[in-house]
Each structure stands twice: as structure tokens, then as C-alpha cells.
Amino acid sequence: MTRQLLPIAALLTGAAFLFLAGGVHMRLRPVRGGLEGFLPSQIGLLGTGWAAGFIAGCLTVPLMVQRVGHIRTFGVMAATAAISVLLNLLLIDAFVWIALRALSGFCFAGAMMIMESWLNERSTNRTRGTVFAIYMTINLGASTTGQMLIAAGDPGGLFFFVLAAILFCMALVPTALSTAAAPRPLVSTRIRLGPLYANSPVAVIGCFSIGMANGAFGTMGAVYGQQIGLPVAAIALLIATAVLGGALGQLPLGRFSDHTDRRLVIAATGVAAAAVGTSFFAFDPRDATRVIGMAAIYGVFAYPLYSLCVAHANDFADPERFVEISSGLILVYGFGTMVGPLASAGMMEWVAPRALFAFTAGVHLWIAGYALYRKMKRAPVPTEQRDAYESMPLPRATTPETAALDPRAERDEKAA
Template sequence: MATVIKIYALFLGSALLMFGGGLQGLLLSVRGAEEHFSLIALGLIGTGWSVGFVAGSIMVPRIVRNVGHIRAFSVMAAIGTVTILLNLLWLNDIGWILLRGLSGFCFAGAAMIVESWLNEVADNKSRGTIFSIYVTINMAASTVGQMAISITGTAGYIPFVLGAISFICAILPTALTSSPQPQPLQSAKLDVRLLYRTSPAAAVAAFATGMASGSFGTLAPVYGYQQGLDPSGIALLFAIAAILGALAQIPFGRLSDRIDRRLVMIGLSGFAAVVGLLTVVINPGAGWVMYVLFAAYGFAAYPIYAIAVAHANDFARDGDFAKIAGSMLLLFGIGNAIGPVVASVIMNVWAPVGLFIVTAVFHALLAIAAYLRMRVRESVDVSDRAPFQPVSDKQVTPETFVLDPRGDSDAPEFEVRREAPVPDELMETADGEQHVQGSSTV
């Protein structure tokens, strides 16, 4: 607890980042619809964020190595602040797409630097506590940021200025913290083939949840706006989904510690697909049915990514967790970039409710893929699993997985420790074969 108190400033910095990120994401979707941007343009704004965020996760560590943590963080915070203000001054769809990509890049870098400081002060005893508090703060601050537009509205300059203030104030923790300069940031060491060999189900889950999450997060506010909701109603709609999704992580995560995690993914994905189809069939107006459906969707869809990460980690060799998680981040980011474009085309051709065709299809495909994998490969024994840890499927960086207590904190730079030349008995292969050399716990 003393360590937690010592680093309260870093938690505050993370909260300010997530507050600004939550506010900006919802604000741009709704304000863009009010400015009569096309659905394709609104989808590409979401794509720009995802591309920028993944690029930042890969490239920012090089910048930090050249100029140091504090200078790099100052640059990221300053550019992020300028970017959201330019969103106000440059009300143009092409401009917003470009600015959103730059914003995603800077946000990834700033978040990674805060996480690296948290990782620096965490030891093996406090890592789990710090990680849990950090994830809880991120989820809560992002939701509060979204709710802020119910007070500020989306018209005028106030919400943009509030977001800019939040971003620039996040620089204070790095300036005031007494913690030593962190170790170099961890680049995302990507090995999608290793991820697929380790757990095909987790690879499919990362891409499918990215498609659904990117589509929902970018265009569901537009759907709500076109159904006649005001900014306050849209903010409440997303808050309900986010809160229930956060609350659902613990019980479903603990359940996945006791049974085959793929069963939990099948149940949640299947339920999310059903909710999507019901939304398409019912096409609710701006009434209580819409709030119920959004709440049910958040409850089912939001925990899936964290359970997929846990499932991949069950089969990972010592030292491979961060590399596998980084590959999941890449696949999730690709899905996050493609999803809004696909959904915007369907919404444009079909109807606004066509958004939920995309979420339903990809959740259904995930449920089918997880079921097929269960027929090929048995689950890892409960005693060999690392406990589930909540992970948000938004704003996850490689440094998040370094901080994760399931990772190998003694293996910097995401390097694999060559303790065995062949995969161990927990390695899940695409054809379902099982190797019997060695053993591994993470």
C-alpha cells in the first residue's frame, strides 16, 4: 500500500489521459455527425485513431531512447493538446481523419511512458495490486470522460478545451514524480505466427473483437445521434455499456479460471451476437429498449478480449507472454482499423442499425472458432493457469503487458528465454498436436 500511495501522481496522470481520451473519442463521433460528415468519413476517423495508436506503440520507444522519457512525454502531451484544439479550428472530415491518427500516435506514447514509470516502481509483491488499480482507474476515467459531454454538450469550444486541459495536465506526474528514470520502453515484438501456434482461438478473438469494438466504439454514437438522442443521452448510453462491461470482467474472468476459457468466450460471444441481431430486428428508437440492448452488449462483449489474453497466456512458454500479447495487440489494432470502415459502408447502404450486423457477425464467427478449437484441443489444467487479470480492450499498449503480473518482469525487451529448443506440453498448435517436452508456468 505504501508503494501505491507513493505513485498516486502517476495514477492521476493516467486518469487525466484516459479522461481526455474518452471525452475526445465520443465527442468527435457525435460532433462529426452534427457537422454532417459522411458515414465513411466517420468510420475513417476511427480507423485513423487505430492506425496511429498501433504505430505509436511500435515507434515511440525509439523516440524515448533518443531523447529520454520526460522530453518524449512532453512532446506527446503537447502535440496531443494541439491536436484536439485543431479539431475545433479545422472542422473538416479529411482533417479530422489525419488529426485522429496523430492523436492516437501521441496517446499511445504518453500512456506507455506513464506505464513504464508504474512498472519501474512495482515489485513482485505489489505488481498485482498496482496493475488492478491501474486498469480500474483507466476504465473509470474513460467512462467519466465520456459522461462529461452530457454536461458540456458537443457544440461550441468548451468540450475541446476541456479535453486539451486534461491532456496537458497529464504531464505533471512525470515532472513531479520522485521515481527514478524508467528502463527503456518496450517495443511491441510482434510474432503473429507464434501467437497462432500458441493459441489459434486467441488470435481469432483478437481480430474479431477488434472488428466489433472498433465498429461499436466509433459508430455507435453516430447511431444514437441518428436515432434522436442528445449528447447527454449518448453519453449515458455508453456509460451504461462501459460500466456493465467492467463489472462483468471479474465474475466471467473468475469463471474462466475454473472451466475452459473457450466456453466462456463462446457464451459471451454468442450472447453479444444475439444482442446485435436483436438490435437489427427491433431497431429501437431513442427509448429504454435501446439502453437495455446497449447494456447487454457491453456486459457480453467487453470482457472477451481479457479472457482471450488469459487463454493465450495459459499456453505460453516462459518469457513469451509479452510477445504473444503484443501480437494480439497488433491483430486487435488491425481489426479496430478495418471495422469502422466496413460498418460505415453497411450503415450507408443498409441503415444505421446495420452497424450491429458487423458486431453480430464477428462475435458469431468467434463463437464458432472457439467451439471448433475445443473439438481439437483440450484445455489447460486449472492448476497450470495464471489467474485472470482484467484488461480493457481500449488503449492497451505493450507497456501494459509489461506491468501485467502474468508477464515475465525479469525478461526486459520482450526477449524470449531460450530454456528449451522445442515447445513444451502447453503449446497449442494449429493442428491440435501436443508436444511433451518440458513444462511451463507463467
């Protein structure tokens, strides 16, 4: 197995640098924006800009690759992402930062898709599962590490912007020097909401709503931490523990959903996430240990919801539609992340920082209610006819090309 993985070692190294850069940049901008005196609504627009750029990258970068090739396009994406980071230091203005955040989201999506396309091309049916697992581990580990790095210094200085730019450039080096042949064309994604909704209304409404809640917490969680007086290290832990809590909650919730109607599990998980959000709003904790602990519990329920919705959609879909369904739901989730940060930021401005969790609680209750409503309208797929639940990476760091790399996509190719 080691000999089979050696040819993609350079690509995996480049992926690690890319996700480290993305993690540093993701957490740095909201924190630095707060230090610069940006309004919560302006910081919310940073999240909206990222999501808009990311979706645009998923839709348009495949066309760029067809015209100029993988290596040139990857070089442009990495270099432009580094430039966008450094421009933040020269142009400290909220609306300029929003535009630059959209640009970095576009470049990050493009670089990811090219990297994943290369990994997919270099994987065989025998190694695909291992490659996917290693890549997802790098994705989660490097992204979380990058976010935690801001606890090691002063986000009000130059260092972390320069570090993120260097890491984006370092992602280019192993990929540009790789001797691997250029892969097949990238996955081209069209948003076909009609067939997607007809296959599973719960999955479409759920993924959009989960995008709203996760986008709100992912962008505005740092602002919440700042406004209640948490130190930078605690703010970094607040987000990281929620993500790690989500990773821990995936397997037990998913396995339980294999043995019952998944919509019941979606509803129960939504209610649990809403209960934690309501506790944040009602009790307004300020102690760092309590806030971080509650964030971990929040993540246990909030983050697995996306995987549950995707599994529910694939229960009703033909096997050959796995890539179509999964990539379509990634984009639906992305549209939700465009709405969530701005809507929650408005509530935080008008009410209080803790209103962030009133927003997420309302969204999670809506998901639970809609899942129960749909349960009365449609019979579940018998358990013996379903595939076993598989956890999905957070869509904020996945593209339609990730779905093609997933080992379950082999069924798609065989059926076709």
C-alpha cells in the same frame, strides 16, 4: 502501503488527466462529426485513424525515448495531442480530422507507454498488484468520466475541445515535476504472427475479430445514437453502460471458464453477444431507456471476450512468454479496430443505423463458430495446469507496456 504509493502519486495524477482527456476526445469527435454533417464512412475513418496512430505509437515511441529520453518525449506527446485537439476547431474537414485523429492516437499511445514504464519502474514485487489495480481503476474511471462529460454541455461549441486540450497539458505537469528517476527503456514490440498463431489460433483470430466488433461499437455507437434521435446525454450513457456492463461480466464468465474448456465459454459468450446485436437489428429500439439497457447487456458479453481469448492463449504459453503474448494480442486487436469502424459505417450508410449491430452480430457468430471448430482440432489444457483467469483492461486503452506492469509479468522476469 500508503507510504509506498506516495512516490507515484504524481504519476497517477498525470494518468488521471491523460485518461480524462482521452475520454472527452474519444466521444466528442464522432458526435461533433455527426453535427458537422460528416458521412458515417468518414466518421468510421476517424476510428480507423485512431487505431492506426495508436499502433504506430506502440511500435515507434520506444525508439524515440531511447534517443531523447522519457520526459522530453512525454512532453512532446502531451503537447502535440493538445495541438491536434485545437486544430479540429480551426480545420473542420472530415479528412483533416482523420489525419489529426491518427496523430492524437499516436501521441496517446506514446504518453501511456511512458507513464506505464515509470509506474512499472517504481513498483516492487510487493506493491505491483496494488499499483496495477489502482492504475486500471483510474484508466476505466477517468476514461468513462471523460466520455460522460459531453452530456454536460453542447458538443457543437468550443468548450469540450478546449477542455480536452487543457487536460492533455495538465497530464504533463505532475509528470514533468516528478523527481522519480527515468525508468528503464520501454517495451519494444514486434508483431510475430507466426509464433502467436501457433500458440493459439483462437486467440489471434478472436482478438482481431473482437477488435473489429469493439472498434465498430466504440466509434459508431455514438453515430447510431444520433441517427435514431437520442439526446447527447443518452448517447454518452449508451457507450458508458456498455463498458460498465463489460466490467461486470468479466469475473463470472472468467471464473466459469476456469472450470471448463475456455473455447466453449468463448463460443457461448459470442453467441450471447450476437443474440443481443440481432435483437438491436430486428426490433430497432428507439426509446432511450430500452437502448441503454440493451447496450448494458451487450457489454456484459461483448467486452469480456478479449480477456477470455488472452487467458486461452496464456493457457498454452510458457510463463516467461506472458508479456510477449499479451502485447502481441494487443496489437492484433488494434489491427481489428482499424477495420471494424469503416466496415460497419459502410453498412450503416447502405442499410440503416441499426446495421451496426448486424455487423457486430456477424462478427460475434464468426468468433463462436471458429472457437467450436478449433475445439475439434486441439485438446484443451487440463484445468489443474492453468492459471486462474484474470480480467484484462480494454485494449483500446492499453499498450504493450501495460502487459509489463501487470503482476503476472513477474513470472516472465523470474523465468528469464
